[in-house]
Amino acid sequence: MTCEGCAAKVSSTLKQIPSVQNVDINLEQGEATIEMERHIASSELQDILKDYPKYQLSEKNVTMHQNVFAPIAEPEKTxxxxxxxxxxxxxxxxxxxxxxxxxxxxxxxxxxxxxxxxxxxxxxxxxxxxxxxxxxxxxxxxxxxxxxxxxxxxxxxxxxxxxxxxxxxxxxxxxxxxxxxxxxxxxxxxxxxxxxxxxxxxxxxxxxxxxxxxxxxxxxxxxxxxxxxxxxxxxx
Known part of the structure; x- marks a missing residue:
């Protein structure tokens, strides 16, 4: 990715995945930090970018955070x-x-x-x-x-x-x-x-x-x- 437009496109596309909470893209390093509710394999992330083949994802550093307290589930909306x-x-x-x-x-x-x-x-x-x-x-x-x-x-x-x-x-x-x-x-x-x-x-x-x-x-x-x-x- 070389421009803000590319970063916005990738970020917006990845955020369509329900479990993705936030996407932070560093253009200088060509890296994306993705916050998820659950771990999502890079292959699954890549699948949603299939219409943009020039953007390739691979796992570099996976950090799992485990909460001591169980998360409070949001009530389902009517x-x-x-x-x-x-x-x-x-x-x-x-x-x-x-x-x-x-x-x-x-x-x-x-x-x-x-x-x-x-x-x-x-x-x-x-x-x-x-x-x-x-x-x-x-x-x-x-x-x-x-x-x-x-x-x-x-x-x-x-x-x-x-x-x-x-x-x-x-x-x-x-x-x-x-x-x-x-x-x-x-x-x-x-x-x-x-x-x-x-x-x-x-x-x-x-x-x-x-x-x-x-x-x-x-x-x-x-x-x-x-x-x-x-x-x-x-x-x-």
Whole structure:
């Protein structure tokens, strides 16, 4: 590794392993110090870096620390506790969308859907922008395009921002919905593969601010945007 970008990529990738607590990379010495809840063989660590063959790991100095007292296990979170950020965000956006739909006294479902789409993309792009590099690294773990073209992760965040503004301004509705349909369809492919393969990785939908696991919730989230863009295309 010769640059901070390489170090960030390796660190972010290794942290996807549930038992890895921290990764500290020394660029000058070309070494990585990995703190783990349990010992993980270098072969297992290398396996998660299989998409980056130029980064090779080998054990240099393994130190085991045994606690005198048994560690206190964190209570398992409920579904609502885990996905509380997404539930709150969707609730706020849905409320605003319903209010906008009733603004003229008669419910306008097209306006409600357009406002919902605007709120969705603007909010989610905001969280991605908070740590653009971290999002791009996480996104490349499962997205079919980002795995081959790392720059897509960076472009995707700005594309979401552009779509959010387009929906908010009602700019070229047909084109905006068509682009949304294409982008979200591509996005859901990687999500489906990860969930079906039961990969325990972080969902990058809200960037790196919240540690949300990839699950059927992510599928529903992307699927909803696909259905809404389809509906708006057929009903306009």
């Amino acid at each position: 579904w609502l506790e885990t996905y509380k950020p997404i539930v709150l965000i969707f609730s706020y956006i849905l409320t605003i969308s319903l209010i906008a739909g009733f603004s003229n006294g008669i419910f306008d479902y097209m306006t409600a859907m357009r406002v919902f789409m605007a709120g969705f993309f603007l909010t989610f792009s905001f969280f991605k922008m908070l740590n653009l590099r971290g999002f791009a690294d996480s996104y490349s773990m499962y997205d079919v395009v980002a795995r081959k073209f790392k720059g897509w992760g960076y472009l995707y965040a700005f594309l979401e921002l552009a779509l959010g503004l387009a929906f908010a301004l009602n700019f070229e509705p047909f084109l905006t919905n068509l682009v949304t349909l294409i982008v979200m369809t591509i996005s859901i492919i990687g999500v489906l593969k990860s969930v079906l393969n039961k990969k325990k990785i972080q969902c990058a939908c809200l960037g790196t601010v919240f540690n949300l696991p990839m699950s059927t919730v992510t599928i529903i989230e992307d699927g909803l945007m696909i259905l809404m863009s389809l509906a708006m295309l057929f009903l306009m």
